[in-house]
Amino acid sequence: MEGGIATKSGFFLFLLLLLQNLLVMASKFLPSRLPLPLNSPRFHRLPSTNKTMIPIASFSSSSPSASSVDNSVRKQEEEEEEELQEKVAQALTFHHQTKHGFANYARGPRGLDWANQPNPFRRYISAPLLPLLHFPTNKPIVAVTDDAPFYSSLFHSLPPPKPISHSTISQLFFDSLAVSAWKTTGFSTWSLRVNPSSGNLHPTEAYLIAPPIQSISDSPFVAHYAPKEHSLELRATIPSGFFPDFFPDNSFLIGISSIFWREAWKYGERAFRYCNHDVGHAIGAIAMAAATLGWDVKLLDGFGYKDLEKLMGLQFFPDFKIPSRPIKGKFPEIEFEHPDCLILVFPNGSNPFDVNYKELSSVVNEFTNLEWKGRPNSLSKEHICWDIIYRTAEAVKKPLTIQKGEFLVDQFKSSGICSENSYKGFTIREVVRKRRSAVDMDGVTVMDRQTFYQILLHCLPSGKGEKHRRQSTLPFRALSWDAEVHAAIFVHRVIGLPKGWYFLVRNEDHLEELKMATRSEFKWEKPEGCPDDLPLYKLASSDCRELAKRLSCHQDIASDGCFSLGMVAHFEPTLVEKGAWMYPRLFWETGVLGQVLYLEAHAVGISATGIGCFFDDPVHELLGFRGSKFQSLYHFTVGGPVLDKRIMSLPAYPGPSIDA
The missing domain is CATH 3.40.109.10 (NADH Oxidase)
Structure with a gap:
């Protein structure tokens, strides 16, 4: 009614509805339960995404009461908290189950199945291969140069940032994730890489998501890094507005993923730990190589698992049904890649900038419609599935975090010096x-x-x-x-x-x-x-x-x-x-x-x-x-290391033609 309340009954009804609405609003600012004691498994409560405030005009004789709305909100919050508790409980269960002790070790294979040792090199068959440049490694450099400054100098300050180019992208991967040498003894030959790995098994894969780069791609693209060839495998071209709309100039992304099977082949259920060690080593290796070029790096940790999966083109791996116990057999789907993190690489000294994760997630959601090139190679003929790895990986997937405000870039700080x-x-x-x-x-x-x-x-x-x-x-x-x-x-x-x-x-x-x-x-x-x-x-x-x-x-x-x-x-x-x-x-x-x-x-x-x-x-x-x-x-x-003189070193490139 636009002209006011015509009768006393109408006026009292209006007051009743107003009071009811105020109670709903007040319930949002009151605790839904008594606080838990300090030693209880208390969790941060996630903000509810669908709490509703019902406007006065929508109330009628059939409207839900304030108590029913409050109970619905409370129930949803309790379910969210219970889910969080279950996920943390799964992480703790995995951690304690996979401990080694004097009396027993974590479960693993009783011997190494050499016939099914996983191929350490992922390739996307039929994807265009884009060669990267190589750099001298044995030639002594006796002064600070643009190509390779002294190691200790990077902890004091970073050089001026270089532009993104075929050469600088090549250098970044060459000094972080590339093959560093081949070793041979008797009939065995194997590769080493710049980034270390538990057991030299290398579960870690890397993806470059970048704007157009001359001599690589005329369009913004997603590419898989192939370390054996020191090349990029072009997986897809992406919308032209992706980088200018969301990121500062002269920046790009590196995605990191893990293939759990590569590590589990040797280490069994404890392999999930080692895969994540290797992710950390890769992050450190990328950060150091980027610093050489005057580039800063930061995890874009607001992204969720599903966003990373779509951004790297990993959503096309077949679904893997987790068994209830460790089993052995042919499970090609176990060779899927688990997206771990996304690293933003940008010029050192950049001003703070906004990263709109909500809009980014919406754009990345459309990546499923891109034309993805290449199919992943097979790594082993037979497998052993350690079920707890995959249940835990599922529990620790990060959801999308809708963060507001600027993406804070900490000022570079130099490390201490005493010697x-x-x-x-x-x-x-x-x-x-x-x-x-x-x-x-x-x-x-x-x-x-x-x-x-x-x-x-x-x-x-x-x-x-x-x-x-x-x-x-x-x-x-x-x-x-x-x-x-x-x-x-x-x-x-x-x-x-x-x-x-x-x-x-x-x-x-x-x-x-x-x-x-x-x-x-x-x-x-x-x-x-x-x-x-x-x-x-x-x-x-x-x-x-x-x-x-x-x-x-x-x-x-x-x-x-x-x-x-x-x-x-x-x-x-x-x-x-x-x-x-x-x-x-x-x-x-x-x-x-x-x-x-x-x-x-x-x-x-x-x-x-x-x-x-x-x-x-x-x-x-x-x-x-x-x-x-x-x-x-x-x-x-x-x-001080002991060198095994029976093992001969061979150059990284060109390496042997075999895969392992």
């Missing part, structure tokens, strides 16, 4: 392409204290002189969350530093929590000569070589180096607070940290190796950890 002379004057290309995983350590090589401190300074997430938490240094700045991973260190052969247990706190907000969680007898003292901005603490003095060996599955390599360590993550609280999708990301962070340790070791003239096999809970018992607040996710060792 610049520790580095051997290698260029970045010499370090990244000659990096190798040591098979054995010599048990003799020693390291001086200042070199040890310098390596750890480059392992910190924040810039020198800052409280360490925010990840703003190279290459950790690629990650989109504050540091959650620390390092428990066994010092074996560091001159000027007593043998014993030490702890590197990479997020100083966790310091008091770590002190409370560890053994009461630990000292937590700064060691002698330790730089003020290095949060390293001595816990106890002891010859821990034999202990380190036992904890790392009785491997001598953990005791024969200069030092070894376990990467300890702030674990269950992170999953509870942020969601199950943080589970793989914690492993990514350990992989990035491991990449730094690899490069640092080679830059000072020694070597390193990642150790995926360790006894999880005995490590926690040693440190005093109870429950799942902190968990060890990855071990590492740094020292």
Whole structure:
């Protein structure tokens, strides 16, 4: 009625309806239940996407009551929270089930089925192959050049950004994900890559999503990177407005995916951990290679799993039905690629810019209608399906996050310096392409204290002189969350530093929590000569070589180096607070940290190796950890390598014609 309320009954009806509507509105700002105790499995509640406020004009005698609307909203929120709890529970179940212990190891194959070893090279058959350029690796470079600056210089500042071109894209992949060498002995030949991988199995695949690049494509495109050929396989051309509408000038995307089967062939159900280590190593490798070109990198973590799947053209793999137990047989669908993350590469020094994930997701949804070229090659004839891997991968898929506001680009922060002379004057290309995983350590090589401190300074997430938490240094700045991973260190052969247990706190907000969680007898003292901005603490003095060996599955390599360590993550609280999708990301962070340790070791003239096999809970018992607040996710060792003279090195390109 436009002219007002005509009668008293009409007026009272109006007041009743108004009060009813106000109650509905007020219910949105009141808690739907009493707060849970601090020790209960509390989760962030996701905002409901379909809460409705009903306008006054829509009320009638048949309108739902305020209580029924409130109950519906509450029920939906309870269902959402229950689903979140179930996903975190699945991640925790997987993590605890796949632990190694003194009495038993995680389930895996009892022997290696060499006849079905997966092909380490994914190809898209019939997709156009676009060759990339090669760069000199053995020619010594004795000065900083545009092509390859000194390794240590990148931690101080980045060079001016170069334009996107055939040459710079070629260099990025050549120095991050390409083949670095071939090895041969007897009748066996195998490849090594710039990015390390557990067991050299390489479950990681990469995709370039880019604007038009002369000599590659006249249109914006999606391409798969083929490392054996150092070429791009053109999968699809994409709408011309995709990059100018959503991203700053001179930027492009790199997508990362995993083929779980490649790793599970050797490691069984623990393989999901190692695949995510490898994702982290790849992120670190890409960040370092991009820095050489003056480019910055950042995860676009607002995207959801389905968005990544469509963007990389992975939605066409056949659906994989997860069995209820491990089974063996022919399952070609098990060779699908699981999209992990998307990396934005953009010029260093760019101003903050908006990334509209909602609109981006809508555009990417149309990628299913593109003409996708090539079909994936077969990797094995027979397979073993470790069901828990795929159930967990399903539980930790990240949903689309509709973030508002600017995409914040942290200002580049330089890492701390205490012993610049520790580095051997290698260029970045010499370090990244000659990096190798040591098979054995010599048990003799020693390291001086200042070199040890310098390596750890480059392992910190924040810039020198800052409280360490925010990840703003190279290459950790690629990650989109504050540091959650620390390092428990066994010092074996560091001159000027007593043998014993030490702890590197990479997020100083966790310091008091770590002190409370560890053994009461630990000292937590700064060691002698330790730089003020290095949060390293001595816990106890002891010859821990034999202990380190036992904890790392009785491997001598953990005791024969200069030092070894376990990467300890702030674990269950992170999953509870942020969601199950943080589970793989914690492993990514350990992989990035491991990449730094690899490069640092080679830059000072020694070597390193990642150790995926360790006894999880005995490590926690040693440190005093109870429950799942902190968990060890990855071990590492740094020292003097033992070279096997029976193995001959061959150049990366051109490599042998065989696939494995």
